[in-house]
Amino acid sequence: MANPPSDRPRHIKCLQVNLHHAKAASDVLCRRFKTELLDVAFIQEPWVFAGAIKGLNDCDELTQQDLAAVWTKVPTQMGEQEVVLASAYLPGDSCEMPTREVIALEEYCRRRKLKLIMSCDANAHHCVWGSSDTNSRGESFLEFITKNNLFILNRGNEPTFVNAIRGEVLDLTISSTSLSTFISNWHVSNEVSMSDHRHIRFDIEAQRVTNHVYRNPRKTNWELFRLHIEREVNGSTAPISSVYEL
Template identity: 25%
Template sequence: MARQPSQFLQTNLNHCAGAQDLLLQVLAQWQVDVAIVAEPYYVPTRTNWIGDMPGSIAIYTSEAGPPLVQRDRGQGFVAVDWGEYTIFGVYFSPNKNLAEFEDFLGELQAAALRAAPRPVLVAGDFNAKHSAWGSRVTDARGDAVLEWAIMTGLSLLNRGNAPTCVRHQGSSIVDLSFASPAVGDLVHDWRVVGDV
């Protein structure tokens, strides 16, 4: 019997309790195997949830799949081993400056390189804009993320130019997914899910 492909979901809950309740329902309905959750309302104290130190990013796994094993965590990122893969969840506040962002990317790069040679997936809200992932504008953070990805040996998984963040002030593409070549070759049907 062929193994079913794993279902991953990446989202930002904007610290909203109602959004987190809806997420829990969606995880069950869609049979999501792994979710990378930026700005959760809270990180449940369960073995299938692991968050970063301030609780700004968390990773969830269904209890039917491999367990999450914490590998690394810092301010704005968490890394877990899930079966043969290492998965990073990332959130970086738009309110911090470029120097802080570059320091953060340095820490994230070191953590990703420590995970080698395991296949790596990095996903989350970078709050960075670049035409490489469909943004209408490129900012200094976007340039820094692109350089970080190249230096870390990760490929961008985002496809198309559908906004990943829609607010009253407008929309943007700031939620990004990157993978090492071994993972990137396995990814099919990456898309932004709208109208949910």
């Protein structure tokens, strides 16, 4: 989901959360999305009723059951970057890690030389991204990330998943390594999410492309310049005794 673009130069403000199919969690997300003027929300397990996503009026149809991806252009200090923004859910009971959909997405971006930012509920543990331990799913996912030159944006070990009995880091934000320098302010939010997954906030460092006005001496019309000088100087009685007065 996305807010309409505005004309003010700023970062692209992103939020990531697994809604756990909860209506209340969807309401909290929508309120925060509008009041904080966020730009992009990466969500997993949305509230679904009668086969349709509810509570998110700006949400397009999912690309696939556990993966949604959009292609866009992001203006940065290095010029416009073609970026795929994706949200993925990796089921904990799946024997595939990562899923075929995520592998296909990475291959798609690599073939077309597109940058990738993917938020995911990985349902995987690894101490590299702050989990309390490491399991086989985490090892497989880290191997995939490393092999494909992706970058883990998570910072610290603040739990992203919290229920009555435990807290754990299960949610990851991943990007192409070349794009990682444009991601800032990644943190787990203290906002109440009404889900067992907490909100994750980060910014994409974007800027508006502006046209700079300047003079090019090589293209100066010197004849016109002299004509203007003559018109201004002729008839002037002011004494000129310095460069400043001139």
